[in-house]
Amino acid sequence: xxxxxxxxxxxxxxxxxxxxxxxxxxATIIERLGKFTSIRHPGLQFKIPFIDRIxxxxxxxxxxxxxMVETKTMDDVFVGLKVSVxxxxxxxxxxxxxxKLENPSDQITSYIFDTVRAEVxxxxxxxxxxxxxxxxxxxxxxxxxxxxxxxxxxxxxxxTDIDPDHEVKNAMNRINAAExxxxxxxxxxxxxxxxxxxxxxxEAQSKALQGQGIxxxxxxxxxxxxxxxxxxxxxxxAPQEASALIVITQHYDTLQAVGEKxxxxxxxxxxxxxxxxxxxxxxxxxxxxxxxxxxxxxKTSAKTKK
Numbered sequence: 001x002x003x004x005x006x007x008x009x010x011x012x013x014x015x016x017x018x019x020x021x022x023x024x025x026x027a028t029i030i031e032r033l034g035k036f037t038s039i040r041h042p043g044l045q046f047k048i049p050f051i052d053r054i055x056x057x058x059x060x061x062x063x064x065x066x067x068m069v070e071t072k073t074m075d076d077v078f079v080g081l082k083v084s085v086x087x088x089x090x091x092x093x094x095x096x097x098x099x100k101l102e103n104p105s106d107q108i109t110s111y112i113f114d115t116v117r118a119e120v121x122x123x124x125x126x127x128x129x130x131x132x133x134x135x136x137x138x139x140x141x142x143x144x145x146x147x148x149x150x151x152x153x154x155x156x157x158x159x160t161d162i163d164p165d166h167e168v169k170n171a172m173n174r175i176n177a178a179e180x181x182x183x184x185x186x187x188x189x190x191x192x193x194x195x196x197x198x199x200x201x202x203e204a205q206s207k208a209l210q211g212q213g214i215x216x217x218x219x220x221x222x223x224x225x226x227x228x229x230x231x232x233x234x235x236x237x238a239p240q241e242a243s244a245l246i247v248i249t250q251h252y253d254t255l256q257a258v259g260e261k262x263x264x265x266x267x268x269x270x271x272x273x274x275x276x277x278x279x280x281x282x283x284x285x286x287x288x289x290x291x292x293x294x295x296x297x298x299k300t301s302a303k304t305k306k
Contacts, residue, residue, distance in 0.1 A: 017049035022057075027094050029055040039094050058098055062088045062155055067109050069116045077125045077168055082161035083112050083139060085154065093151030100150045107150070108143060115142045125164060132159040 021044055022028045028040040032052050047054070065087070070080045085108055089097045101107055119135050120128060128135070140157035147154060164172075 014049060018046055020045055020047065020054070025060045026057055027060060027089075027091075028057050029094075029098050031055040036095065036099070056098060058089055058094065060089055060091065062086055065105055065108055066160075067112045069113055071117045071120045073120055073123060073125045073128055075124045078165055079120070079125065079128060080161075080163040081116055081120070081128075081135075081159055082163075083116065083136075084158045084160050085112065085139070085143065086156045086158075087143075087147070088153050088155060090148075090151050090153050095151070096149070097151030101152075104147075104150070104152060108147065108152075111143050111146055112139055115139045125168070129162055132162060135159050 020028075022040050022042045024042045026042065028045070029036065030038045030040055030047055030052055032048070036055070037052065063086070065085045067083045067085070068080060069083060070078060072078050087108065097104070115138055116135065119138050123131060136157045136159045139159075140154050143154045143157065
């Protein structure tokens with residue numbers, strides 16, 4: 001009975017030391033007496049106790065390495081770049097990935113530093129921001145060529161941050177603010193110009209319409225006076241008397257219109273019974289004199305030429 005217990009215990013210990021499990025997306029390296037013997041994949045696995053040993057485990061998941069690189073641009077500006085590299089161990093090259101590189105992160109970091117410090121000094125600071133994707137493509141190309149032979153595949157290389165010196169950033173912000181202020185001033189000046197032109201056009205149209213209205217008004221008044229004189233002539237009133245009657249009527253209409261408004265200044269014209277006739281006589285005399293002066297002007301000019 002005691003022997004059965006002892007053998008049962010030995011078997012349990014043997015199984016405990018022989019069986020092991022490998023997790024998903026993981027590979028386990030098995031060495032036998034110090035020499036590589038196999039790669040074990042996910043699931044329940046077996047090894048010979050005291051002869052086989054687990055040399056190491058590597059993950060097959062996609063990994064990311066973030067590296068900060070400080071370098072100088074073509075226009076002598078120091079800038080810090082944050083580079084993120086996503087890589088994975090190739091399933092067909094697990095042996096190379098485990099045995100060829102002691103520290104793969106340091107190897108990838110060295111290649112990133114070398115590539116960034118070779119590409120960025122060719123560019124000015126503004127071009128670094130514009131062509132950061134070109135820098136990332138160059139990093140991926142160099143890493144792929146170098147790391148594939150070690151069993152590492154480069155999935156993506158990204159330039160995730162560009163950080164110039166603090167004083168340079170302040171200067172860039174001031175330049176941008178000045179440029180935007182200049183553009184805003186240009187737009188404001190153009191808007192003011194449009195407003196002035198539109199106002200001038202509106203005033204010109206208003207004056208034209210106002211002049212047209214005054215001309216139409218005067219034509220209508222003249223037509224009305226002509227009709228009134230004709231009507232009065234048909235009733236047997238002499239033309240001189242008819243004209244005087246119309247003038248005195250307009251005179252009183254004007255007085256009435258002025259009197260309807262408050263705070264208005266009024267000039268009182270002569271208001272005798274013969275005022276209308278005198279006013280008409282004066283108007284006719286003035287118009288006649290003006291006509292005679294107009295006729296005399298060309299003759300006078302001709303004499304002056306002679």
